[in-house]
Amino acid sequence: MHAEEPALRLTGLTKRFGGKTAVDGLGLDVPRGAFLGLVGQNGAGKTTTLAMAVGLLRPDSGTARILGADVWADPAAAKALVGVLPDGLALPERLTGREVLTYLGLLRGLDRRTVEERTAELLHVLDLSGADRTLVLEYSTGMRKKIGLATALLHAPRLLVLDEPFEAVDPVSAATIKTILRGFVAGGGTVVLSSHVMALVEQLCDHAAVLDRGRIAAAGTLDEVRAGLSLEDRFVRLVAGEGKDARELSWLSR
Ligand SMILES: Nc1ncnc2c1ncn2[C@@H]1O[C@H](COP(=O)(O)OP(=O)(O)OP(=O)(O)O)[C@@H](O)[C@H]1O
Numbered sequence: 001m002h003a004e005e006p007a008l009r010l011t012g013l014t015k016r017f018g019g020k021t022a023v024d025g026l027g028l029d030v031p032r033g034a035f036l037g038l039v040g041q042n043g044a045g046k047t048t049t050l051a052m053a054v055g056l057l058r059p060d061s062g063t064a065r066i067l068g069a070d071v072w073a074d075p076a077a078a079k080a081l082v083g084v085l086p087d088g089l090a091l092p093e094r095l096t097g098r099e100v101l102t103y104l105g106l107l108r109g110l111d112r113r114t115v116e117e118r119t120a121e122l123l124h125v126l127d128l129s130g131a132d133r134t135l136v137l138e139y140s141t142g143m144r145k146k147i148g149l150a151t152a153l154l155h156a157p158r159l160l161v162l163d164e165p166f167e168a169v170d171p172v173s174a175a176t177i178k179t180i181l182r183g184f185v186a187g188g189g190t191v192v193l194s195s196h197v198m199a200l201v202e203q204l205c206d207h208a209a210v211l212d213r214g215r216i217a218a219a220g221t222l223d224e225v226r227a228g229l230s231l232e233d234r235f236v237r238l239v240a241g242e243g244k245d246a247r248e249l250s251w252l253s254r
Pocket of ligand 1 (some may be wrong): 017020021022040041042044045046048049078230
């Protein structure tokens with residue numbers, strides 16, 4: 001860990017799929033202790049950016065550093081520092097939630113007792129204790145998100161990178177997750193999450209980054225990004241401009 005480096009530093013990140021540039025020379029610094037919401041339209045490049053940031057997808061060019069550790073040059077160091085909830089997380093379907101956490105905890109090199117204690121605590125806090133004997137195969141979408149979050153937290157990382165952590169999660173579970181994430185930041189951790197829900201980012205985050213067609217259109221503290229507007233209004237101005245024609249689908253009105 002380099003004392004002077006931010007929690008996450010993305011420099012010149014670029015990814016092309018065929019002829020399409022999904023992420024285009026993207027640069028972003030996330031300070032330590034920040035709770036950052038990454039917002040962008042469908043297809044703006046959020047998932048691609050986050051996957052490159054944590055070493056799940058190799059960029060065509062550019063670098064990602066987690067607390068100073070280069071994700072591609074020094075993956076073991078970088079991955080020990082980060083907990084990830086990827087988009088469409090693939091879980092071992094034929095294991096129970098407890099087995100998944102035990103398996104991944106031991107793979108992470110934690111000792112058996114620590115794994116047992118943390119697993120029990122995470123299942124309890126995330127209200128998954130009742131699903132102890134249920135195979136992941138039978139989990140609902142929201143339960144999958146929660147067990148995915150538990151796998152991201154298990155090794156006590158310093159940075160959490162979460163792709164749409166609240167999608168398909170009920171309000172009670174969402175409140176639990178928010179409390180966990182706030183506690184994580186209060187304890188000195190850093191969170192980066194993507195979301196389409198501006199109100200959620202305004203309520204939860206203290207930093208924001210707006211992604212537009214693979215580039216950062218605005219980034220900074222929430223107040224800097226909002227620039228005196230609501231995040232939603234600012235977002236719409238940044239990514240859509242003013243001129244969207246509200247008269248489209250006029251045949252729908254009687
Ligand atoms: N594996 C892939 N192959 C081809 N194109 C891809 C692939 N992954 C992403 N893309 C394209 O890259 C662009 C960015 O996609 P990405 O999933 O990163 O956006 P996003 O901001 O996460 O979108 P959403 O909010 O809809 O999840 C899109 O145009 C998408 O079609």
